[in-house]
Amino acid sequence: MAGAAPAATASDPATAAADGDTLRATAAALFGTIPERVEELRGKPLSAEQVELGHMLFFDPRLSRSHLITCNTCHSVGTGGADNVPTSIGHGWQRGPRNSPTVLNAVFNGAQFWDGRAADLAEQAKGPVQASVEMNSTPELVERTLRSIPEYVERFGRAFPGEAEPVNFDNMALALEAFEATLVTPGSRFDRWVLGEDDALDATERRGLELFVSSGCASCHNGRNFGGQAYFPFGVIERPGAEILPPGDKGRFEVTATASDEYVFRAAPLRNVELTAPYFHSGQVWDLEQAVAIMGSAQLGREIDDDEARAIAAFLRTLTGRQPRVEYPVLPPSTADTPRPE
Amino acid sequence: MAGAAPAATASDPATAAADGDTLRATAAALFGTIPERVEELRGKPLSAEQVELGHMLFFDPRLSRSHLITCNTCHSVGTGGADNVPTSIGHGWQRGPRNSPTVLNAVFNGAQFWDGRAADLAEQAKGPVQASVEMNSTPELVERTLRSIPEYVERFGRAFPGEAEPVNFDNMALALEAFEATLVTPGSRFDRWVLGEDDALDATERRGLELFVSSGCASCHNGRNFGGQAYFPFGVIERPGAEILPPGDKGRFEVTATASDEYVFRAAPLRNVELTAPYFHSGQVWDLEQAVAIMGSAQLGREIDDDEARAIAAFLRTLTGRQPRVEYPVLPPSTADTPRPE
Numbered sequence: 001m002a003g004a005a006p007a008a009t010a011s012d013p014a015t016a017a018a019d020g021d022t023l024r025a026t027a028a029a030l031f032g033t034i035p036e037r038v039e040e041l042r043g044k045p046l047s048a049e050q051v052e053l054g055h056m057l058f059f060d061p062r063l064s065r066s067h068l069i070t071c072n073t074c075h076s077v078g079t080g081g082a083d084n085v086p087t088s089i090g091h092g093w094q095r096g097p098r099n100s101p102t103v104l105n106a107v108f109n110g111a112q113f114w115d116g117r118a119a120d121l122a123e124q125a126k127g128p129v130q131a132s133v134e135m136n137s138t139p140e141l142v143e144r145t146l147r148s149i150p151e152y153v154e155r156f157g158r159a160f161p162g163e164a165e166p167v168n169f170d171n172m173a174l175a176l177e178a179f180e181a182t183l184v185t186p187g188s189r190f191d192r193w194v195l196g197e198d199d200a201l202d203a204t205e206r207r208g209l210e211l212f213v214s215s216g217c218a219s220c221h222n223g224r225n226f227g228g229q230a231y232f233p234f235g236v237i238e239r240p241g242a243e244i245l246p247p248g249d250k251g252r253f254e255v256t257a258t259a260s261d262e263y264v265f266r267a268a269p270l271r272n273v274e275l276t277a278p279y280f281h282s283g284q285v286w287d288l289e290q291a292v293a294i295m296g297s298a299q300l301g302r303e304i305d306d307d308e309a310r311a312i313a314a315f316l317r318t319l320t321g322r323q324p325r326v327e328y329p330v331l332p333p334s335t336a337d338t339p340r341p342e
Numbered sequence: 343m344a345g346a347a348p349a350a351t352a353s354d355p356a357t358a359a360a361d362g363d364t365l366r367a368t369a370a371a372l373f374g375t376i377p378e379r380v381e382e383l384r385g386k387p388l389s390a391e392q393v394e395l396g397h398m399l400f401f402d403p404r405l406s407r408s409h410l411i412t413c414n415t416c417h418s419v420g421t422g423g424a425d426n427v428p429t430s431i432g433h434g435w436q437r438g439p440r441n442s443p444t445v446l447n448a449v450f451n452g453a454q455f456w457d458g459r460a461a462d463l464a465e466q467a468k469g470p471v472q473a474s475v476e477m478n479s480t481p482e483l484v485e486r487t488l489r490s491i492p493e494y495v496e497r498f499g500r501a502f503p504g505e506a507e508p509v510n511f512d513n514m515a516l517a518l519e520a521f522e523a524t525l526v527t528p529g530s531r532f533d534r535w536v537l538g539e540d541d542a543l544d545a546t547e548r549r550g551l552e553l554f555v556s557s558g559c560a561s562c563h564n565g566r567n568f569g570g571q572a573y574f575p576f577g578v579i580e581r582p583g584a585e586i587l588p589p590g591d592k593g594r595f596e597v598t599a600t601a602s603d604e605y606v607f608r609a610a611p612l613r614n615v616e617l618t619a620p621y622f623h624s625g626q627v628w629d630l631e632q633a634v635a636i637m638g639s640a641q642l643g644r645e646i647d648d649d650e651a652r653a654i655a656a657f658l659r660t661l662t663g664r665q666p667r668v669e670y671p672v673l674p675p676s677t678a679d680t681p682r683p684e
Contacts, residue, residue: 059420067427073410078401078673085409085683093435275675287678323672330665331420333617336629341427 023210024194030213032224033191034271034321038107038181042120046178049159054179056155056329057172062145064135066091067341071176074128075103077326080275081183086283090128091136097249099283104324105271107181109228114281115252116231116266121177126169139169145339146172151332185272185321193318201318208315211308216300220267226319228269234281235263237301240294244284251281274317288313365552366536372555374566375533376613376663380449380523384462388520391501396521398497398671399514404487406477408433409683413518416470417445419668422617423525428625432470433478439591441625446666447613449523451570456623457594458573458608463519468511481511487681488514493674527614527663535660543660550657553650558642562609568661570611576623577605579643582636586626593623616659630655 040046057063058071074088075081081104088096098114106112112124128134129142146152147167159175160166190209193200201209212218221227231252234245245263252264265281278284279291289309296304304312382388399405400413416430417423423444430438440456448454454466470476471484488494489509501517502508532551535542543551554560563569573594576587587605594606607623620626621633631651638646646654 061418061421061426066431068415068425068431072670076403077670079403080675083410084403084676089408089410277676286682325672326670328414328419328668328670330667333422334426334619340628 023206023213026213027190027209028194030218030222031190031194031226033194034105034108034184034186034188034224036184036186038184041107041177041181046181047159049155050175050178051182052179053152053155053159054175054177055326056152056331057176058179059329060331062334062338062341063129063137063142063172064091065137065141065342066135069135071103071125071128074100074134077103077183077324080104080272080323081106082276084277086278088134090134091132094133096131096133098281099278101268102272102276103180104183104185105225105269105321106228107177107184108223108225109266109269110223110230111228111266114265114268115255117252117255121180122170122173125173125176125180129172141339142169142172143167148335148337148339149332150335183324183326185323188271188321189318190315191321201315204311205315205318208311208313211304211312212315215296215302215304215308215312217295217312220299221270224271226270227267229267231261231264231266232299233262233264235298237299238297239263240298244280244282244294246282249281270316271319272321272323274320288316292316362540362548365548365555368555369532369551370536372560372564373532373536373568375536376447376450376526376528376530376566378526378528380526383449383519383523388523389501391497392517392520393524394521395494395497395501396517396519397668398494398673399518400521401671402673404676404680404683405471405479405484405514406433407479407483407684408477411477413445413467413470416442416476419445419525419666422446422614422665423448424618426619428620430476432476433474436475438473438475440623441620444611444614444618445522446525446527447567447611447663448570449519449526450565450567451608451611452565452572453570453608456607456610457597459594459597463522464512464515467515467518467522471514483681484511484514485509490677490679490681491674492677525666525668527665530613530663531660532657533663543657546653547657547660550653550655553646553654554657557638557644557646557650557654559637559654562641563612566613568612569609571609573603573606573608574641575604575606577640579641580639581605582640586622586624586636588624591623612658613661614663614665616662630658634658 038046061067061070063070069090074083076083081102083100087098088100090096101114107121110116112118112121113127118124118127129137130139146156153167156166156171160171163171189200189205220230220232223229234240234251239245250262252261253259255261273288277288278286279288285291285294289306292309292312293304296302380388403409403412405412411432416425418425423446425442429440430442432438443456449463452458454460454463455469460466460469471479472481488498495509498508498513502513505513531542531547562572562574565571576582576593581587592604594603595601597603615630619630620628621630627633627636631648634651634654635646638644
């Protein structure tokens with residue numbers, strides 16, 4: 001580190017390092033890093049029994065009516081926590097309305113879903129299980145299923161001790177949330193650079209970071225998830241075309257019924273964005289550089305040229321962290337009482 | 343062991359033990375055990391690089407045209423190596439014609455598929471990738487996809503060294519086969535009993551084994567997989583109803599076009615059968631005891647009563663081995679050249 005370097009010209013490496021220190025301090029303040037692990041949720045220590053149970057539920061197709069779709073189908077831990085298709089395919093091959101957001105680091109978002117309609121991951125988990133175009137189940141069907149499987153009854157009992165009827169839909173959601181809280185991606189090159197590893201970013205990537213901050217991207221995409229904290233109109237300056245911003249999806253307006261929330265969405269968290277194409281809630285843009293350029297015109301009223309877009313995208317690719325290592329859980333078999341797939 | 347026990351009456355524990363030894367010797371000769379691991383395929387040592395590559399491909403949805411379906415979708419390592427629905431659902435939510443056979447221990451089968459139309463797992467692997475009702479891809483599309491992803495290019499090169507164009511459909515199949523050869527389930531209670539652990543089976547389970555042999559089940563369901571080696575007409579004595587044996591599916595006849603092969607199927611391998619309901623190629627029977635009784639009337643011309651069916655089913659449940667521990671692979675991202683999902 002060059003903090004104590006002597007006076008030098010602008011092109012001098014020592015000054016560049018000092019500038020690097022300023023940029024680093026800015027980055028640390030605006031964004032922060034991903035911790036090695038999440039220790040608690042809503043002020044309570046993460047329960048190992050809930051994590052283990054949630055791990056099984058996350059991969060259990062019997063949460064879906066068809067017994068074919070799991071949480072991992074649309075939020076695959078093998079592909080950046082998402083499904084990498086424009087919008088998800090669910091029950092009966094129905095296409096859902098929006099692109100699947102990544103589950104990785106989702107625990108750090110201020111709210112869940114593109115429109116923030118769920119306060120936390122437990123509330124979120126109940127959505128897709130019931131959505132007719134996703135898993136198409138019901139709380140009653142899920143409970144009947146889980147109660148028919150002795151190992152689940154036993155595990156819910158241990159994960160939620162002292163409860164009279166621990167096998168219930170709310171606890172399913174809490175267990176899923178607990179597991180999902182383990183799906184964090186520390187150790188990205190950006191984080192290592194913020195923590196002092198000078199060589200973790202090259203010159204282009206540092207320039208991309210600088211542009212990301214100076215152009216205004218960081219006004220919405222901030223916090224340790226580079227987004228996921230607050231809501232903004234898509235097209236604050238210039239509304240993108242209908243393919244990218246379909247007029248039928250009014251975003252947060254559908255949650256709040258407030259006119260000013262028309263076409264308002266949660267700023268997408270950008271951690272691991274390299275792994276989660278295609279982009280935007282409509283999933284219509286596959287190229288990260290193009291997504292950056294669209295954001296420039298739509299949100300900042302600023303033409304980001306090719307060279308700048310390349311630098312910003314190069315920087316964004318440094319946000320890819322260590323992907324979680326997840327074992328495929330061995331699931332307990334169904335019994336004669338388990339509702340059959342439909 | 344009671345081999346040197348003095349003369350005793352039939353109900354004497356010593357004689358029972360001696361009978362146990364006879365049964366054990368019979369079982370060892372007829373069936374055998376599942377090894378801890380498979381060391382070679384077709385006389386060549388299993389390649390660690392191929393196994394690792396196959397592990398990724400097994401979970402890669404980009405082998406399917408939709409980018410939604412993986413090998414694991416229908417052969418889930420979390421649910422006994424199968425999908426636990428009557429017949430598999432594939433591209434566009436089309437329902438396939440037959441129940442998904444388990445991938446676990448499939449390397450020990452004499453041939454693959456219900457009709458044995460693939461000689462080995464490599465040949466098998468090419469089927470579902472191309473089947474329009476399954477993954478609906480083509481060799482050309484798969485190759486274009488894999489060649490667009492630098493990490494795959496590098497891994498195929500290492501897995502198939504010295505080849506001019508290692509990224510090809512045949513090698514995809516060989517890598518999948520290599521991974522699948524690791525999906526074996528040693529250590530079942532039956533195996534432990536065969537290997538000398540007297541308490542691994544209780545009296546009912548041993549009676550079930552005795553009935554399995556004496557009733558003739560073992561005439562078709564033999565070898566270490568309890569089946570999977572040879573072909574037999576379904577309904578050799580009495581043809582089951584159309585629900586269980588749909589008249590449109592003539593089994594091996596569709597492979598050989600030989601009249602005597604009408605309604606002929608490969609004897610289902612019974613390892614982990616407790617985990618792979620529903621049963622038969624039509625997947626129409628959920629209850630193991632009922633499946634046993636149907637086999638009695640259809641194949642043996644013998645009414646297996648409820649008590650016998652329970653004992654045989656209890657024995658079959660001792661064939662559940664240690665399920666493989668498989669990590670969910672972290673897959674390399676697509677590039678601009680990767681064909682998009684359709």
